[in-house]
Amino acid sequence: MASTKKLVKGHMIDEDGEYKTFRIDSTYHKIQSKLSEKVSVEHRKSQLRFFKESVDIIGVKSGDVSKIAKEIYNSLPDKDKLFIMSVCEKLFSSKILEESFIACSWAYNLRKEFVKDDFPTFERWIENYITNWAACDTFCNHTMGSFIDYYPEHIEELKRWTKSGNRWVRRAAAVSLIIPVKEGRFKDEVFEIADLLLDDKEDMVQKGYGWLLKVCSHNYRDEVFEFVQKRKHIMPRIALRYAIEKMPPEMKKLAMS
Secondary structure, eight states: OOOOOEEETTEEEOTTOOEEOOOOHHHHHHHHHHHHTTOOHHHHHHHHTTOSSOOBOOOOOHHHHHHHHHHHHHHOSOOOHHHHHHHHHHHHHHTBHHHHHHHHHHHHHTGGGOOGGGHHHHHHHHHHHOOSHHHHHHHIIIIIHHHHHHOGGGHHHHHHHTTOSSHHHHHHHHHTTHHHHHTTOOHHHHHHHHHHTTTOSOHHHHHHHHHHHHHHTTTOHHHHHHHHHHHTTTSOHHHHHHHTTTSOHHHHHHHHO
């Protein structure tokens, strides 16, 4: 009988607990090599100004990162899900921004193969490896957004994330619903998560749920306006401004009054 394999803290194990060896190092080093060819000191300097927190950036333009991610992925002779997730683990664990973007891209490539048991791995990646808004949003908008679409019962886990001591996990609770609500899904859950994050003290979290409300307003403008109006006296101004950004001037004026 074939063994059942799964990813546990970056290692492949079978049902007997024996570690499996995958040739991930050569793939990882190939990615590093390709990125190093595109490094720009000036681009690195320009990108650092978008972050208040310390971020490890080597200075590769996003277009080049996307091209490298696509070219190497397409060249892989083995696109086994667990192999790809092992490479993603290696990329995320470096905490280099450009490498994390490739991990986000490759994880999203697997979306049609997502299963419920992938959630603990995704959660662990967010908790342990995501340390800035760019990696958080890239991973959560696409990979987590798709996962929630497949398994909407895990929105309960997003609600749990709002109580995390990790600000990026709390931001993830909001931004994981950006694309689903843009397409008209999970309106009620958006308001519930925004309420749970309403008085968060971290500006990155405030911006995260404010952004979520702004996207929600594309399809549900009146409901978002009512939500803001009822809470504007306690809602952080930065979150409020994000939420009403796309509303007509008269609605903005009322919300800000």
